[in-house]
Amino acid sequence: MLEYFGIKDIIDILLVAVVMYQLYRIVSKSGTGAIFNGVLAFMILWILVSQVLQMRLMGAILDKFVDIGLIVLIIIFQDEIRRFLMTLGSNRTFRFFARIFKSKEQGNLSETVITSLVLACMNMAKTYTGALIVIEQEIKLGQYVDTGEVLDADISTRLIENIFFKNTPLHDGAMIISGNKIKAAGCILPISQNQDIPKAFGLRHRAALGISQETDAKAIVISEERGKISFVSQGKIQANITPEKLQELLTKTIKVKKKKA
Numbered sequence: 001m002l003e004y005f006g007i008k009d010i011i012d013i014l015l016v017a018v019v020m021y022q023l024y025r026i027v028s029k030s031g032t033g034a035i036f037n038g039v040l041a042f043m044i045l046w047i048l049v050s051q052v053l054q055m056r057l058m059g060a061i062l063d064k065f066v067d068i069g070l071i072v073l074i075i076i077f078q079d080e081i082r083r084f085l086m087t088l089g090s091n092r093t094f095r096f097f098a099r100i101f102k103s104k105e106q107g108n109l110s111e112t113v114i115t116s117l118v119l120a121c122m123n124m125a126k127t128y129t130g131a132l133i134v135i136e137q138e139i140k141l142g143q144y145v146d147t148g149e150v151l152d153a154d155i156s157t158r159l160i161e162n163i164f165f166k167n168t169p170l171h172d173g174a175m176i177i178s179g180n181k182i183k184a185a186g187c188i189l190p191i192s193q194n195q196d197i198p199k200a201f202g203l204r205h206r207a208a209l210g211i212s213q214e215t216d217a218k219a220i221v222i223s224e225e226r227g228k229i230s231f232v233s234q235g236k237i238q239a240n241i242t243p244e245k246l247q248e249l250l251t252k253t254i255k256v257k258k259k260k261a
Contacts, residue, residue: 109135113155113180114250120160121220121229122243130171130224131164132204134189135250136178139215148173148187155182164222174207174219190214192235200226201237208232218253220246 046066050059117133124131134141149170153159155177163185164171173186192209208219212232219232230239231249
């Protein structure tokens with residue numbers, strides 16, 4: 001039997017292993033890891049009964065479950081499947097093809113914009129003003145922009161501070177930045193269901209984690225209770241950072257459009 005086990009079979013097994021690992025990473029962050037483990041256990045049992053032991057009666061019963069199981073799994077894991085496809089689409093290899101149809105400067109932030117962002121965050125942290133700022137990357141955030149008030153305004157330190165000033169209509173939602181514009185404010189974001197998030201982090205941090213898990217967007221959170229700055233990327237929080245560190249992170253992780261000489 002081993003003589004028929006060729007290089008194509010090895011590649012097949014490796015691809016399945018990679019897909020299963022990526023799916024497990026996604027569902028473990030969303031709190032559905034136990035369901036995923038149950039599905040995996042059922043698949044192993046089905047293969048053993050139907051393919052290895054060739055038990056006809058039991059195999060026929062399990063086959064019926066498998067026939068309808070795909071539809072059930074799509075319903076149960078619809079958010080995870082969507083997140084997986086977004087992760088796949090944001091992969092560098094696949095983004096290469098998307099860039100062919102994009103303007104090279106699309107999505108870039110200018111150095112002036114980054115400076116305005118950092119200064120606004122520093123001022124809001126000093127005054128314990130809560131804020132949540134999301135910076136769009138390759139994956140478009142149009143569905144989240146539509147949940148808030150569309151502004152399409154130029155970015156300035158004073159405007160950011162005014163939007164998040166306490167008791168103003170838009171201060172509770174998220175601000176979404178696309179390119180060098182404040183696209184919208186007061187936006188509603190998905191909340192992360194990760195149970196490992198420290199209790200010290202509030203709803204803004206969970207929303208920042210949620211959007212960074214579902215898309216490649218970056219997020220900045222200002223804690224209203226502690227007056228601290230956090231930077232969120234790829235489902236990870238860097239908490240209690242200085243304005244200098246924020247400037248460094250923004251410059252490193254976000255495309256910066258250089259000023260023309």
